[in-house]
Amino acid sequence: MEEKKVLLVEDEDNIALALEHLIARQGYALRRIADGTLAMEAIVEDHPDLVVLDVMLPGSSGYEICQSIRRDAKLADIKVLMMTARGGEVERRKGMALGADDFMTKPFATSDLTNRIKTLLEEPSNA
Amino acid sequence: MRERFGLRLRFALFFAALGVGGVAILIGALWLGFNRNGGPMDGYVLAGLAAGFGILGLTAWIGYLFDENVARPILGLASDLNTRARADVGAEIDEEQARYLGALAPAARAIHEALSEAREAQERAVARETDRLAREKALFEALLRDLAEGVVVVTPDNRLMLFNRAAEDLLGGLGLDRPLGAYIRLDPLSHAIERLDKNLARGHSEAESFLVPTADGERFLLGRVSPVLSGDDRLGHVLIFHDATEDLQAHADRDHLFNTLMEDVRRPAAAIGAVLDVLQSDADIPPKTRATFDAAMNEELSRLFNCLRDMDARHGKITTRHWPMSKVAADDIFEGLKARIDLPLQTDGGAHFLRCDGFAIMEVMARVVQGLSQEGGRDGFALRAERHGNEVWLSLQWQGAEVRESDLDAWLKQPLSESYGAYSGRDVLEGHRTEIWSETGGYGHRIVLPLEASGAPALASEDVRPEFYDFNLPTNVGEVAERKLADLSFVVFDTETTGLAPSGGDKIVQIAGVRIVNGRILRGEVFDTLVNPGCAIPPASTKVHGISDDMVTEAPDIVSAGQAFHRYCEGGVLVAHNAPFDMAFLRRDESLIGQQFDHPVLCTVLLSAALYEHTGEHTLDALAERFGVTIPPELRHTALGDAMATAEVFLQMIGVMQAAGIDTLGDAISAGQRMTKIRKAQDY
Numbered sequence: 001m002e003e004k005k006v007l008l009v010e011d012e013d014n015i016a017l018a019l020e021h022l023i024a025r026q027g028y029a030l031r032r033i034a035d036g037t038l039a040m041e042a043i044v045e046d047h048p049d050l051v052v053l054d055v056m057l058p059g060s061s062g063y064e065i066c067q068s069i070r071r072d073a074k075l076a077d078i079k080v081l082m083m084t085a086r087g088g089e090v091e092r093r094k095g096m097a098l099g100a101d102d103f104m105t106k107p108f109a110t111s112d113l114t115n116r117i118k119t120l121l122e123e124p125s126n127a
Numbered sequence: 128m129r130e131r132f133g134l135r136l137r138f139a140l141f142f143a144a145l146g147v148g149g150v151a152i153l154i155g156a157l158w159l160g161f162n163r164n165g166g167p168m169d170g171y172v173l174a175g176l177a178a179g180f181g182i183l184g185l186t187a188w189i190g191y192l193f194d195e196n197v198a199r200p201i202l203g204l205a206s207d208l209n210t211r212a213r214a215d216v217g218a219e220i221d222e223e224q225a226r227y228l229g230a231l232a233p234a235a236r237a238i239h240e241a242l243s244e245a246r247e248a249q250e251r252a253v254a255r256e257t258d259r260l261a262r263e264k265a266l267f268e269a270l271l272r273d274l275a276e277g278v279v280v281v282t283p284d285n286r287l288m289l290f291n292r293a294a295e296d297l298l299g300g301l302g303l304d305r306p307l308g309a310y311i312r313l314d315p316l317s318h319a320i321e322r323l324d325k326n327l328a329r330g331h332s333e334a335e336s337f338l339v340p341t342a343d344g345e346r347f348l349l350g351r352v353s354p355v356l357s358g359d360d361r362l363g364h365v366l367i368f369h370d371a372t373e374d375l376q377a378h379a380d381r382d383h384l385f386n387t388l389m390e391d392v393r394r395p396a397a398a399i400g401a402v403l404d405v406l407q408s409d410a411d412i413p414p415k416t417r418a419t420f421d422a423a424m425n426e427e428l429s430r431l432f433n434c435l436r437d438m439d440a441r442h443g444k445i446t447t448r449h450w451p452m453s454k455v456a457a458d459d460i461f462e463g464l465k466a467r468i469d470l471p472l473q474t475d476g477g478a479h480f481l482r483c484d485g486f487a488i489m490e491v492m493a494r495v496v497q498g499l500s501q502e503g504g505r506d507g508f509a510l511r512a513e514r515h516g517n518e519v520w521l522s523l524q525w526q527g528a529e530v531r532e533s534d535l536d537a538w539l540k541q542p543l544s545e546s547y548g549a550y551s552g553r554d555v556l557e558g559h560r561t562e563i564w565s566e567t568g569g570y571g572h573r574i575v576l577p578l579e580a581s582g583a584p585a586l587a588s589e590d591v592r593p594e595f596y597d598f599n600l601p602t603n604v605g606e607v608a609e610r611k612l613a614d615l616s617f618v619v620f621d622t623e624t625t626g627l628a629p630s631g632g633d634k635i636v637q638i639a640g641v642r643i644v645n646g647r648i649l650r651g652e653v654f655d656t657l658v659n660p661g662c663a664i665p666p667a668s669t670k671v672h673g674i675s676d677d678m679v680t681e682a683p684d685i686v687s688a689g690q691a692f693h694r695y696c697e698g699g700v701l702v703a704h705n706a707p708f709d710m711a712f713l714r715r716d717e718s719l720i721g722q723q724f725d726h727p728v729l730c731t732v733l734l735s736a737a738l739y740e741h742t743g744e745h746t747l748d749a750l751a752e753r754f755g756v757t758i759p760p761e762l763r764h765t766a767l768g769d770a771m772a773t774a775e776v777f778l779q780m781i782g783v784m785q786a787a788g789i790d791t792l793g794d795a796i797s798a799g800q801r802m803t804k805i806r807k808a809q810d811y
Contacts, residue, residue, distance in 0.1 A: 063564070064532040071529070088443060090577060094564040097575065098532065107432045109425075 004121050007048040008032045009039045009065065010083075011057055015106075019052065022110055023117065036060035040068055048078060050120055053100075055084035055091070063098055070099035079120045083108075133740070135198045142190030149182040200225040204235050206739055211239055213786045214779035215246060216755040277348070279366045280355065281307050285316075286698070288363055297348065297370055298341065302652045304616040304644045306698050311348065315339040319352050320364060327354065338371065346372040384441055391434040395427040402427070443560045452559075454581045455485035457512035457519060463489045464510065468496055473509040479519045481512075482581040483559055488521070490543045491552040495523060495563070495574055498538040504528050507571070519580045524573040530565045535574070539563070607700075607727060608793035612781050615792060617643040617729075618699040619774035620654070620692075621766045622709045623672040625664050629711040634660030635685060636674045638692050639766035641774050642699065646781075648774050654695045655767045657682035672764050689713070689720035696726055700792060704747045704773045706730035727792060731777055733799035738783055747772060754779040 006028045010016045016032050023030045031046060033039045037059030043051060051069065055062035062082055069075045082100040084091055092103040101123075102116050157175045161168065207220050220239050225232035271278060277294035281287055285307040295301050298310040307313065319337035326333065334353035341348065350368025354361055402424045406412070412420070458476030465472050467489070481488070492510075499505050505527035513520050539552035556562060563576045607615075620640035626633035640654040657674065659682040669675050682688070692713075703709045706728050713724045735745040739753075747769060751758055756775045762768025784790075789798050 060533060061536065064536070067532045067565075086439075088439070088560060088562075090560070090562045093577075094562045097564045097566050105436070107428075107435060109429070109432070 003027070003029045004050070005029045005031075005046060005048040006050045006052060006117065006121075007039075007042060007046060008052045009036070009057065009062070010034065010052070010054045012054070018110065019113070022114055023052075026114055026118065028117075028121070034058075036062070036065060039065050043069060043075065043078065044072075047075070050079045050081060050117060052081045052083065052117070055082060055086070055095070063094065066095065066098045066100055079123070081116060081120060134202060135194055138193060138198045139190060142186050142193065146183045146186030146190075149186065150179045153178050153182060196227040200228055201231075204228070204231065208235055208238060209786060210753065210779075210783055211242060213782035214754060216753075216779070217243065218752070218755040275369075277350070277366075277368045279307070279368075280363055281366065282363045283361055285313065294368075297346070297368075300694065302642060302644075302695075303649060304642075304698065308342070309694065309697055310342050311339050312342060312344075313339075316352060316366070323352060323354060323364075334367075337368075339368075346370055347375055349374075380441075384438060388434070388438050391438075392431065395431040395434070398427040399424060399431070452482045452484060452579075455481050455483055455488075457481060457521065460485055460489045460492070460521070461510045461512075464492055464496065467493055468500075470496065470500055470508060472496075473507075475509075475511045477512045477514070479512040479514060480581045481519050481521075482579040484555070487543065487550075487555040488559075488576075488578065491539070491555050491563070492521065492523065492576070494538045494541060494543070494552050495535065498534060499523075499525060499530060499574075502528070502534075514580060515577065517580055518577045521576045521578065522573045524570055526571045529567055529572045530574070532565065535563065535565065608796070609791055611791055612784060612789075612795060613646060616645075616699045617702045617774075617777065618654075618696045618726075619643060619702040619770050619777055620696075620709065621703060621770040621773065622712055623668075623674055623764070623766045624712060625660055625662065625668050627708075629708075629715050633712075634658075634662060635688075635712050635716075636660050636664055636668075636679055637672065637766040638688060639770045640692065640695060641767075641770050643702075643774055643778060646778065648771075648778060650771075653767060653771075654692060656688050656691065658688045659684050661685075672766075685716050686719050686721075689716055690722060693720065693722040693724065696724070700727045700729060702729045702731065702773065702777050704731045704750075704769065704776075706732075727796065729777075729792075729795055730799055731773055731780065733802040734777075734780060734784065734789075734795065736802040737789070737798040738780070738787055747776070750776045750780075 006023050008016060008019055008023065008030060010019065010032065011034045013034075016034070020030055020032055028050075031042065031048070033042050036057035039051075039053075039057070039060065043065075051065075053062045053065060057065075060068075062084070066080050066082060069078055069080060080100045081102045081104065082095040083104045083106060084095075085106040092105070095103045101120055104113060104116065153175060157171045161171050203224050204220070210216055211220075220232070220236050222232040222236060225235070271289070271291040274291055274293055277297045278289070278291045279287060279294050279301075280289035286304050287301060287307060288303070290298075290301045301310065307316075315337050316339050319335040323335045326335070332354075334351040336349070336351050338347060338349050340346070347370070348368040349371035350366055352364050352366050355363045355365060402420050406417070406420055456476060457479045458474070460481075461472070461474035461476050463485075465474065496508065500508070505525045507524070507526040509524045511522050511524070513522065536553075539556065541551060543550050543552055543555060559578060561577055563574060565572060565574050567573075618640045619642075620638065622635050622639075623637040624633050624635055635658050637657050638654065639656075642649045642652050657679050659679045661684060664674060664676055664679070683691075701710070701724070707730065710724065710728055717723050731747075731750060732745045735750055739745075748758070748763075750756075751772055754776050756772055756779070758768060758772040762771070784795060784798075789795050
């Protein structure tokens, strides 16, 4: 079975350090991008199965990146899991309205994150 | 002599003297005849008795006719003329009562007509002058009414001379001439006025600020007080204030939130630090012990996360309170947008109301519409408001190219408007704790902006507008008994009951009252409530006042209705038609109500008896007829209808009382007490 690819778009180094460790331990191929403006290039280039996407990023925001993914029919099968440190329900609704498959508010239990990643990657793709 | 004997008594004495004199002359004549001519004594005695009784009877009969047709009509005519001289009574003088007085009745009618014409001419002149003042008054009223801040003007002894709608909304139940202390706690205000006085003495006339709780302690008002001066005289004070409760609460909540946050974060942080220290300092911890430490770490982390989520939600509530929100119709926002933007816009507000800063939201939507239209290729813009649970979503649909999130974000980062300084659309969304996003569906594309839904604002009644100012209130009041009747505030009231015997267990089923302040009936400040008596209303009583058991099922009991009425009566003199009857019910229930109705009381029956001794007619209908007051039949025997009629009668009566030398409240109470014994002879 082909190894699933996960792209982590996160500018917080310490969070990224932990998440890289956890996601890699699940057996997925992982790449991390710390800048919003570089994220789309990486997504188009790598075509990951899942993008774990922070909302507040330097350059483009996570919302813009999510919308760009959903606007591109060639990327329609990519799952998007968004994360934000802003805890309002309205942010979650905005993320889901823009096409995210799931939305998590920081801080979260890492076990919760890995469970959701696993669930998304086991779901049939959108395409 | 003139004061001691009334007209009728003097006439009676005159005829009595005439009769006695006639009999004495007769006896003298018979005695003379007997002495001169002699003859049988029995014949003289018989003739004397017959003639004597005849003279006495004839004199009494003529005296009775004179009383009926001359003395009483003269008194009636005199009281009619006196009433018309002191009160504006339009009804014609009844000439029938004085038909035997020759030219006196037509002369009285001529005086009445001349007086009416003079009054009408005077009223026309006053009306012209009033018209001139009416415009200025209307401007003044509009300014006061629509000010967002509460405005109150009080006399030096803190009675209300003026209040506006905002003050009424904040304090509730305001009424002219009522004590300010019934609505707010006076100590902080008194302190501010003391500071004001000291500053005035130093030559500074700036307003002093105050923070004062309402009388019930539920709200805080922040405002400024300044004096109303006329030369060296202090006429009163102006208070301008707003509700600071939420501001203070938000400050307190923020402090509390910060303190709670620090406390709730410190504990798990300390625990996590300690556990980490242990784990780092000892690499050889047995697996079982390590598992215990891991569980502790997870528990503390979970506690920390929950704390952050809780704080975030609580902070959101404070933030939305901080931004000035009001109830705004979605249609009003859309109409504002249409007027502002030169684009064809379809709108459908759906009669939804939002709690938001309407202008700021309109500006945000304007930024978005302008941004969308400038790029071209988009048309068919349509604005809609839809209800989603506790929210109303404002949506902007269009046909054509979809919008990039980056563009939307850029439009919202621009300063909103010059009026808002550096505030951007993004700040407005933060203030409203909301977001804006784009969606695509079968309808094309749309922008969605969720906002908190609100009920429609309560519509103010335009039918009866309370009189909310009176600058002629007396500024200095002495002992209440020594105050002139014209300067007092009255609560004219009436009750309807289950029966006529308060001591026999009958109960009040309706209380209504109206206030008279400075010679005006305040029709916008009426008190009117049904009362649940807690027992069946006899059908005979229902037939009189029309109040049935079904009507009082949901009505307040005498405890809450009595307390509300007691508040309404504060600072007033109670007036009722046959007041002892109504007062007996109220005073019997004082222990239940928890308040004493120890106000001064005046009774229009007793006052009428004092003013119009010649007649035994003192019913409300008779008084209304005397003073030309019309009581609509459908309102007769309703508490409010009778109270209103009694108020109009009493208002006219004040002028007549002044003419009769009844000038002060003490005079009126004394006159009533003198007439108390007459009550038994009256048909109420």
